[in-house]
Every structure is written in structure tokens, then in C-alpha cells.
Amino acid sequence: MSVQERKQRERADRERLIVATARELAEQQGWDAVTTRRLAERIEYSQPVLYSHFRGKREIIGAVALEGAAEMASAVRAAASAADGPRARVTALALAYLDFAERNPAVYDAMFRLDGGLAFAHEDTPEPLKDAFAALLESLGEVAGDGVHPGLFTEVFWAALHGLATLTRAGRLPPQDTGRRVELLADRLAVL
Amino acid sequence: MSVQERKQRERADRERLIVATARELAEQQGWDAVTTRRLAERIEYSQPVLYSHFRGKREIIGAVALEGAAEMASAVRAAASAADGPRARVTALALAYLDFAERNPAVYDAMFRLDGGLAFAHEDTPEPLKDAFAALLESLGEVAGDGVHPGLFTEVFWAALHGLATLTRAGRLPPQDTGRRVELLADRLAVL
DNA sequence: TCGAATGTCTAGCGATGCTAGGATTCGCAT
DNA sequence: ATGCGAATCCTAGCATCGCTAGACATTCGA
Numbered sequence: 001m002s003v004q005e006r007k008q009r010e011r012a013d014r015e016r017l018i019v020a021t022a023r024e025l026a027e028q029q030g031w032d033a034v035t036t037r038r039l040a041e042r043i044e045y046s047q048p049v050l051y052s053h054f055r056g057k058r059e060i061i062g063a064v065a066l067e068g069a070a071e072m073a074s075a076v077r078a079a080a081s082a083a084d085g086p087r088a089r090v091t092a093l094a095l096a097y098l099d100f101a102e103r104n105p106a107v108y109d110a111m112f113r114l115d116g117g118l119a120f121a122h123e124d125t126p127e128p129l130k131d132a133f134a135a136l137l138e139s140l141g142e143v144a145g146d147g148v149h150p151g152l153f154t155e156v157f158w159a160a161l162h163g164l165a166t167l168t169r170a171g172r173l174p175p176q177d178t179g180r181r182v183e184l185l186a187d188r189l190a191v192l
Numbered sequence: 193m194s195v196q197e198r199k200q201r202e203r204a205d206r207e208r209l210i211v212a213t214a215r216e217l218a219e220q221q222g223w224d225a226v227t228t229r230r231l232a233e234r235i236e237y238s239q240p241v242l243y244s245h246f247r248g249k250r251e252i253i254g255a256v257a258l259e260g261a262a263e264m265a266s267a268v269r270a271a272a273s274a275a276d277g278p279r280a281r282v283t284a285l286a287l288a289y290l291d292f293a294e295r296n297p298a299v300y301d302a303m304f305r306l307d308g309g310l311a312f313a314h315e316d317t318p319e320p321l322k323d324a325f326a327a328l329l330e331s332l333g334e335v336a337g338d339g340v341h342p343g344l345f346t347e348v349f350w351a352a353l354h355g356l357a358t359l360t361r362a363g364r365l366p367p368q369d370t371g372r373r374v375e376l377l378a379d380r381l382a383v384l
Numbered sequence: 385t386c387g388a389a390t391g392t393c394t395a396g397c398g399a400t401g402c403t404a405g406g407a408t409t410c411g412c413a414t
Numbered sequence: 415a416t417g418c419g420a421a422t423c424c425t426a427g428c429a430t431c432g433c434t435a436g437a438c439a440t441t442c443g444a
Contacts (some may be wrong), residue, residue, distance in 0.1 A: 036401060046424050048403075057401065108354055112358070113305060150377065156352065156373050159359055159427095163351030166304070166358070181348050184340065188381045199390095228432060238393050240434075249432065390441070398430060409422070414415100 015053045017043050019063045026064070026106035031114060034060075050078030055117075062082055062116030068107035071130040072100050073135040080139040089139050089189045094161055094182045097136075099166035102175070112162060133158070153189075207245045209235050210257045218298035219255070223306060226252075254308030260299035261320040264292050265327040272331040282382045285331050286353055288375045293357035294367070304354065325350070337383030345381075352377055 006171070021042045025034050036057060042049045054060050078097035085087040101108040110116055118126060133154070140149035140157050164181060167173045213234050217226050228249060232239045246252050271288030275281040293300040302308055310318060325346070332349050333342035356373060359365045365373075 035399080037399085037414090048425095049423070051402070052422085053319060105314070110372075112362070152369060153376065155359070155369075156356070156376050159373075160348065160352035162359060163353070163355035166349070167347070167351055167354065170304070170368055173351075177344060180344060181351075183326030184344065184348050227430080229430085239432090240394095241392070243433070244391085386444090388442085388444100391439085393436105393437090393438075395434100398432100400437080401429095404426090404434080405424105405440090406426100407422105407424075409420105411420085414417085 003020040021062045022060050059115050059116040061110045062118050065110040065116045066109050066126055066128045069132040075100050076135045086143050087192050090186045091141050098165055099159045142192035212253050215256045250309040253302045253306050254310050257302040257308045258318055258320045260303050261324040265324040267292050268327045278335050279384050281331050282372055282378045289353045291358055335382035
């Protein structure tokens with residue numbers, strides 16, 4: 001029995017290695033540079049090994065996206081819980097979100113820009129994605145205002161953050177004004 | 193002289209044909225299906241002809257993006273001018289923007305999701321892109337509120353719209369709630 | 385009418401995601 | 415310890431991608 005367990009452990013290790021390497025490579029040189037050949041070379045295995053873990057490149061991107069969603073959820077929660085009061089909580093959350101997107105552009109792309117083959121809308125949405133949304137909802141729901149569905153409010157706020165993250169990374173919005181934009185968002189959207 | 197003029201006209205016609213065909217193909221089957229071979233076949237020329245008009249596939253995407261920007265600008269202006277008062281203007285503008293994104297997903301992708309090789313932030317930003325932003329600014333600037341830079345406000349509002357468009361297309365947000373989200377955005381962000 | 389210039393196509397390069405099929409290694413029963 | 419079956423891994427290759435060199439045809443100007 002212990003032999004099989006060791007093998008399973010090694011397999012799981014290798015799978016983590018693949019995801020971590022893909023992420024590292026993507027952050028260093030962009031997702032275009034993450035080819036199956038380069039990835040295989042970096043993990044010191046041949047290409048087909050990748051396909052014994054993942055159905056294809058898309059699924060690898062999806063795995064990175066899930067990892068990123070978990071990290072983002074915890075980053076958002078940490079920032080929110082460190083702030084006092086609804087107002088500070090909202091701005092802290094927003095800044096944490098944008099900070100995560102800026103520090104992990106490739107991961108953010110995997111989550112929202114690229115096709116990771118993830119089911120988003122339906123019930124079979126992976127847990128990390130639902131949890132990341134829940135992390136936003138926890139802090140944003142309390143400032144939705146009367147008569148506004150917390151989920152709907154969170155979606156709109158999230159959309160605004162996503163737009164800011166995307167456009168900033170595209171060079172469209174100068175990064176130094178991020179603080180003022182977040183202030184504007186929090187002042188106007190949130191009901192305090 | 194008239195011979196050269198005819199040739200130039202034919203060349204310009206063919207260039208328009210390339211862009212229109214690329215756009216059509218992208219809307220029908222997605223940008224992944226827009227390969228240089230398929231595109232060449234559809235316009236009934238060989239691949240190298242494409243490269244006598246554009247530096248590469250990126251530039252073709254960029255051309256579609258510019259065409260889309262011009263259309264979006266006029267769609268936004270039309271919607272805004274047909275509405276009475278700032279409040280109605282803002283919601284009409286927002287709905288027109290989202291409607292454009294929904295009806296022309298491939299064009300919207302070319303504008304914001306894909307790499308069309310367009311210079312965005314700098315001064316050499318192509319005129320249609322600047323004009324599309326200007327179309328937003330015209331209506332949104334008047335509801336920025338006191339002490340808020342109209343450009344900054346427009347950026348934030350635009351980011352929110354962009355996020356809504358993106359997330360809706362990804363299947364993350366149910367389309368039937370678009371109206372309520374727009375109402376929320378207009379109610380909260382705009383100062384009337 | 386003929387050389388030159390312009391325009392177009394055929395063929396091919398390197399690289400991509402992905403896979404079939406053979407080789408090798410490994411665990412386990414004898 | 416040994417030999418066999420199975421699991422594991424790699425070599426080699428396919429179709430397709432964006433892109434380009436060089437041959438071919440066509441048209442223009444003298």
C-alpha cells in the first residue's frame with residue numbers, strides 16, 4: 001500500500017510543480033512563452049507527461065487561475081479584516097484587489113482574460129472562484145444600501161475593479177491615480 | 193494618372209475587404225478561427241497578399257478594433273443625444289455601450305481584450321480610440337460632480353462598463369440584470 | 385515591342401498543441 | 415532471486431499556425 005501512496009504523492013508533487021512552473025514562466029515572460037515544450041523542459045519531463053495530468057494547455061491555465069483565486073480571496077479578506085469600519089474596509093478591499101492584479105498580472109490574466117476552460121456562471125463553478133466572490137461579498141454586501149441586492153451590488157463593484165485592473169495594465173490608465181479612482185469608487189458606490 | 197488611381201482604389205478596396213472579412217469570420221467563429229490561411233481563402237487571394245497590406249495578424253486585429261471604435265463612438269453619441277437630461281443621457285450611454293459590446297463581441301475583443309498592437313496611453317494613440325473616449329467624456333463629464341476631474345470620472349465609469357461587458361460575456365453575470373446594474377451605476381456614480 | 389517594375393503565388397521555415405506507439409522501468413507473485 | 419505483467423515515460427511525428435523567400439506572371443513606360 002505504501003508504495004502506491006508514495007506514487008500518488010509524487011504524482012501530486014509533480015502536478016504542483018507543473019502549475020507552479022507554468023505560473024512562474026508566465027509571470028516572467030508572458031503566457032505566450034508558456035509552450036508545452038518549454039514547460040516540459042523546465043520540469044525536466046517530456047511533453048506527454050503534461051497530458052497525463054491535464055487535458056491540455058487550457059486546463060493548466062485553469063489550474064493557475066484557481067490557485068490565484070484562492071490567493072486573491074485570502075488577500076482580500078486579510079485587507080478587509082485589518083481595516084476599521086465599512087468605509088476603510090471597502091477602500092482596503094479595492095486596493096488589495098488592484099494590488100493583487102498588478103503584482104500577479106499573469107495569474108490575473110489566467111483568471112479573467114484567458115480561456116482556462118472554467119465554468120463560471122453555473123453551479124459547477126469551482127470552489128475557489130465562488131469563494132473569491134464570497135470574499136468580496138462579505139465586505140461589500142454591508143455597504144450595498146437599502147433595497148439593493150448585495151449580490152448585484154458586489155457584481156457591479158467587482159466589475160468596476162476588474163475594469164480598472166484591466167485598463168491600468170493595458171497602459172490606458174496611469175497607475176499613480178489608482179488611489180484617487182478607488183476613493184471615487186468607494187465614495188460614490190458604497191452607502192455608508 | 194488614372195491608371196495609378198484605379199490601382200490605388202482597388203488596393204484600398206481590397207484592404208477594406210480584408211478587414212471586413214476578418215471581422216465577419218471572427219464574429220461567426222471567434223478570433224481563433226481567423227487564421228491567415230482561412231482569411232486568404234475567403235478573400236480569394238494568397239496569404240502573402242495579407243502581408244502587403246498589414247504587417248501581420250496583429251495589425252489586422254488592430255484595424256478591426258479601429259473600425260469598431262468609430263462605430264462605438266457614433267453609437268454612444270447617438271444614444272446620448274436622443275436622451276433628455278443628464279440622468280437619461282448617462283443610462284442611455286451605458287446601455288448603448290453594453291449593447292455594442294454584446295452585439296459585436298469579436299470587435300469588442302479586438303478593441304480591449306486582444307493585442308492589436310495599438311498604442312493606447314501615449315500621444316500616438318490612433319484618432320478613433322481617442323474619439324471614442326471623447327464620446328464618453330462628452331456625456332459623462334457633466335455628471336462628474338464638483339471637485340472631480342471629468343477625465344478621471346470618465347475613466348472610472350468606463351472601467352465599470354468595461355468590467356460589466358467583460359464579465360457578462362464570460363457568462364459570469366446574467367444578462368437579464370444588465371438594466372438594474374446600469375441603474376445602480378448611474379444612480380450612484382453620477383452626480384445629478 | 386521589349387526591358388523593367390509591379391504584383392501575385394507556390395513552397396517552405398520554424399514553432400505550436402497534441403498524440404500514437406515503442407521502450408523502459410517498476411512492483412509483485414512465484 | 416527471478417521473470418512476468420503493468421504502469422510509466424519518451425521519441426517521433428501530425429496537422430496547423432504566423433510569416434517569408436524566391437519564382438512566376440502581368441502590366442507599365444519608353
